[in-house]
Amino acid sequence: MKARVFVTLKPGVLDPQGEAVKHSLGTLGFAGVDAVRQGKVIELDLTETDSTKAEATLNDMCEKLLANTVIENYRVELLP
Amino acid sequence: MKARVFVTLKPGVLDPQGEAVKHSLGTLGFAGVDAVRQGKVIELDLTETDSTKAEATLNDMCEKLLANTVIENYRVELLP
Numbered sequence: 001m002k003a004r005v006f007v008t009l010k011p012g013v014l015d016p017q018g019e020a021v022k023h024s025l026g027t028l029g030f031a032g033v034d035a036v037r038q039g040k041v042i043e044l045d046l047t048e049t050d051s052t053k054a055e056a057t058l059n060d061m062c063e064k065l066l067a068n069t070v071i072e073n074y075r076v077e078l079l080p
Numbered sequence: 081m082k083a084r085v086f087v088t089l090k091p092g093v094l095d096p097q098g099e100a101v102k103h104s105l106g107t108l109g110f111a112g113v114d115a116v117r118q119g120k121v122i123e124l125d126l127t128e129t130d131s132t133k134a135e136a137t138l139n140d141m142c143e144k145l146l147a148n149t150v151i152e153n154y155r156v157e158l159l160p
Binding site for chain 2: 025032041
């Protein structure tokens with residue numbers, strides 16, 4: 001089973017990478033960009049076939065390794 | 081209009097970050113992880129309200145700045 005995990009900074013947490021992208025887009029002539037936030041996407045291939053179990057495992061992985069839950073939110077998406 | 085851009089390494093391109101995550105998951109006792117690939121997700125707030133124009137602009141942004149098209153694929157997603 002394939003899965004995607006999205007890890008993004010919580011609102012209010014400073015995002016220098018996103019600010020740098022926003023500034024560079026302005027320099028390149030792209031107007032009308034109000035805000036940019038950058039996060040991570042992690043694609044996993046799991047041998048688990050039960051979607052409930054897979055989701056539980058993925059949430060556990062996020063809590064323990066993939067996300068820093070103090071400053072980051074995560075979202076798990078199972079692919080068919 | 082809000083949009084998300086996903087930037088992932090092309091298949092076959094070495095992904096040391098993904099390999100490190102895979103290894104760490106193994107160390108933490110998560111078995112059954114076949115492959116891990118890590119990419120970026122960029123969330124943008126655009127003033128543009130026309131979805132066709134916004135998509136064209138986002139593709140242009142990816143080609144010029146957000147993705148390195150030699151080694152990376154990108155996907156644009158407009159949020160309602």
